[in-house]
Amino acid sequence: MADRTGERLAFLGLGVMGGPMAGHLARAGASVTVYNRTSARTEAWVAKHGHRSAPTPREAAEAVQAVLACVGNDDDLRSVCLGPDGAFAGMAEGTLFIDHTTVSAKVTRELAAEAARRGIGYVDAPVSGGQAGAEKGQLSIMCGGAEGDYAQAEAIVAPYAKVCRRLGEAGAGQMAKMANQIAIAGLVQGLSEALAFAEKAGLDGRALVEVISQGAAGSWQMANRHGTMLEDRFDHGFAVDWMRKDLGICLDAGREIGASLPVTALVDQFYGDVQAMGGGRWDTSSLIKRLRR
Template sequence: MTASVAFIGLGVMGYPMAGHLANGGYTVTVYNRTTEKAKRWAEQYSGRWAATPAEAAQNADIVFACVGNDDDLRAVTLGEHGAFATMKPGSIFVDHTTTSATVAKELAAVAAKINVAFLDAPVSGGQAGAENGALTVMLGGEQAAYEAIGPALNCFAKMHRLLGPVGAGQTAKMVNQICIAGVVQGLAEALHFATHNGLDANAVVDVISKGAAQSWQMENRAHTMVEGQFDFGFAVDWMRKDLGIVLDQAKASGCHLPLTALVDQFYSQVQSMGGGRWDTSSLIALLNRQN
């Protein structure tokens, strides 16, 4: 077992992920932009906290990160206070942030110059998946580095797989978000249709969820959508960030994603309603408002 790891970023995902590593027997040092949260985590899990990413990464065999976006990732890796400043040769940097494939390749090149392996490893499963240790991790990078971190990933993931070179993990996460956008919009329209045509939408879901229409979104979000409950889950603001990455990559690669672009516009309208922090299932609120 790798004894010493660092975890940078203790948001709704990173906090429990780092906790699973500590519970799995790893010595974990954490860094968070809000120091009080890092101190609280260290007390809860009998771990250590650091004042900078560089301090957290010093002597770690694996450094995990889960921050906000491309710029946040650059901020915690580069410069004198970034993790790369102190990471030892032969160590591994694992990025769980959902970012562009471009920044993954950029930072992998920087890491290679200091003999540090870089894996882009975005996750799916949301806050509940992080808390329950049941995330799915999509990875890009070298096989040897992936195999080395496998036992650590098992602490918080039910599924992980190397899908290609650096950037492949982020590209796979884009595929994931394309699928979710389409499924949530379809589910929102279906429930809206059921209600406006005199059906008990919850009863209908109980039936059709046992057939070909079944999905994770239906099983986990349909009933709260019917009730108009959105104060939880994966925020619309985050989804728009992800879909922006998807649409940029689609343009660069010559792909046409008309449904994804349309759903992104719908999410923009949800933001205008004040729903930026609502769960992505709030697409139904937009449909209900239009009636």
């Protein structure tokens, strides 16, 4: 594990992703101050890992070398960054803000510009790998920002990174995450159709996957989700509600840059069907439930 001994960090947002990520930093030797809007999660994290908590993002950000965030959406990110109690108000010049939230490139560029006015570095660093990747310290991290800021961020996030790459200036990490979600949406729908087709054809789903996963059809989704899909079990993983939020960002960006996303738009509608079935908190692989009705 990468050694962060003596490093002073703050982590904002202790959900299913942020909590494990902050834990990896603590185990790597960093001194971590945490903040979460829901105090119960803060208390649980401190009870498990030690270290300290702060009542506001500003207080968490004081006297640290870098602040990391993993919150919910654009508005959540603005709220922990800006205003008298926001992290930026507590950060000193020359420190670094690393954002792991999946948000729009627009808010990223807005906040990066505000950080620059304050003499603060900013790296957008959304992640892929889900809760399991966060817990195992095996996340793919897509980054945007100045090269010097990225170099510092790459070292800080090493305890939970499987791979970390800079894709360009501020906002490039978010655009890369959009591409990631676009690819996943098509893969999950394709896998759902294949497994539903196999069921109707009377095939053994597990035997089928054992064969086709070794060929060109193989994917992470097939390897990690086929079993629970066949069992009709979706009480785990990345929630449909969050996927719809992400796909909405993708579709907005597609319209802005003139990129055609017909499959993404269709799968977004299918996820709307799953929400209407009461599956907003189900895993994204629950697309197959639409095909079993």
